[in-house]
Amino acid sequence: RVEEVEQRMQSVAATALYKEAEGSLQASLARRRSGLADDLERAVSRVLELAEAALAENPRSTAARFVKGWALRLAGRARDAVVEFDMVVAASPDDLLARYQRGLTLFEAFEEARSGTLSPCAEDPSAHDGDPFRRRAIEDFTKVSEWKAPPPGAARIALGYLALFRDDPFEARRRFEEALHDAPESDDGLPGLCALNHRWLVEHAEEAIEADSPGRRLESIDRALSIAPRFDLLHAYRASALLSIAISLTQEGRYEESIREFGEAEREAARAIELWPPRSVERSDRAETLSGRADVEESLELDAEFRRRALEDADEAVRLDTRSPRAALVRGLVRAQWAVQLHAMDRDTSAILERAIEDYTEALRLDPRNTLAVLWRGEAFLLDAEATPRQLGRALADFDAYADLVPDDPTVYRCRAKVRWLAADGKVDAGEDPAEELGAAIEDYDRFLGPEPDDEVVLSERIAVLLLRGLHSVGADRDGGPDFRRSLADLDRLVELDPDSADHRLLRAQSSLSIATATIGRVPVPDTGLLDRALVDADDYESRGGAAAEAELLRCRVLVLRGGWRAVHDQDPTTDLEAAISAAEAAGEADDAIEAFAALGEAAYALAEWRSDRGVDEVPAWRRATDAYSKGLDRFPEEVRFLAGRGTSQVRLAAALPEDVEERSLLAKRAVSDLDGAILRDPEHWNAVLHRGIAYGLLGNQARAVADFE
16 A cells, blocks of 8 residues: 555655655554554654645645545544545546545444444344445445455455444354254264264263353364264364354454354365265355355455355255255345345345245245244344335244244344334334334343343343333323333443443433433423433543544533523523533534534524523624524525524514614515525424514514414
């Protein structure tokens, strides 16, 4: 990469200075790779200074802009780096090195922005579906994967990391059990040559099941192989154990190690097939291994190649033994995992999911007691439910059946909870009461998590469902307090599990704000302590590496709400609202910038209303509110809230001016224009209609004023 960068900088006048900085950066990176203290920050700052100087001399220098983006990425400023790489790619769309760097940077931005979450259920590939960073990263990495020269390893690693978040691997315990599915239970399972080691092998395999430790089982298989090196079943057993190890390593985030184990498992399965080609089970084992390898592969091209080979092996396994439920089951799994990958890439999955469901159904026909086929078919139905809502009922039926068959497996309760959550969302969209579905989802989450929950991902899901039911209860004039109290207890537990997580602090602050917003006008004495704690969590979020702009936006929302509550209760809100205005102005670069400008307007309006009611500086206050909404309209000229807010502020400002002031009429006309725009976009905006009527009254147009009031 440094050689490429050096070539790019040949045309830049600051080449000599850049080489000096590049040498410093190289040395710094080398020291960091060696575990030594480094001066990376200083080196990056020097590169940034140089790149800026080069751009000042030649603003069209893509080489200098590339270097600037690269340095920003190393400095951890992913969003700023994306802007620079965007300009490079716009000027040179075929620049694969720039696309590679932009892909890595987009991935880092995605990691910063995401709230969510990994799930052991295969049906949840779209937790971040629609995320612009993820979509654009996939596009860039796809281009890089088509590069004729070998693509950089880091790009493939990033792709593998993204694939992990799209295709959640199965839980280790359940996968270990499946890896042992074909282990022999009697002396007939091994030839006479291995008879002396057979009992020892089985004893250790049973211990491996209890300890969820396939590594211990691997030791026993290796001992048996030392006696019977050409016995194909032992190679198959070893491949199965290696597969379990690879999956476990993937779940622990040890991706390079997992890729090595997947490769070793594939080689062992190939050896078993070589020793006994007619056996179906070895084909199924290799198909499952290849599919698992695809889930963590660094290249989309290799990902597709592994999945194609996996499906070929799965097809051959079914051809070799049409009566094997395992062969049908594994082929369904291979297809379902491929569907998860396609779904994450916004590709149609209906056909491949239909075939996967057919395979699972065939496995059940061949073995009606095959519980994994029931569970995995339910997951396939659930994955398909986004495009075909009727599949929710089928998914629920399978999960119910699995829960009856294997009531002690908590996995099914988490999956079933998600079905019920989706069903509740459907009822909300249809204007129906989702309370029953949400209650059932919460019960399932309770069964999965138990009395002392330690799964942060699933705990976050339960928090979301509890909040949803609580907020819906409040909206339906029911008591949402119990759900709110439980969600707050879960949030505290989440923070307790990982005190250093910035995301947990952010979630608790946002949830506290949502609860306070929903209840502050509905109870005699609202719990403003929630707002106080939300402010503390916002500070903790930023101090733990959270985005400063997002923290400011959160503070602003909390302060606006607390200031409004104080105003309603005849307490001076000035301190809170002034602080909210400052926070909103600092949050203008947040991902959710429109909400920052909305909060700015709300804070300025609330402060103006407070002062107007007391006759204190109301004209300057309403000018300030008008200016606040104007700032929002500069960025978002079509936003109804800003049009209505500025129009209303102008009406209040005009009304505060003396009648003989010429500006009064001008403000009223401008207000009518803004309010017309708001009403055009939202005909049900009653406050805009009301204030337009007031504006018409100020202009002397009584007929139109009366029409609006009516």
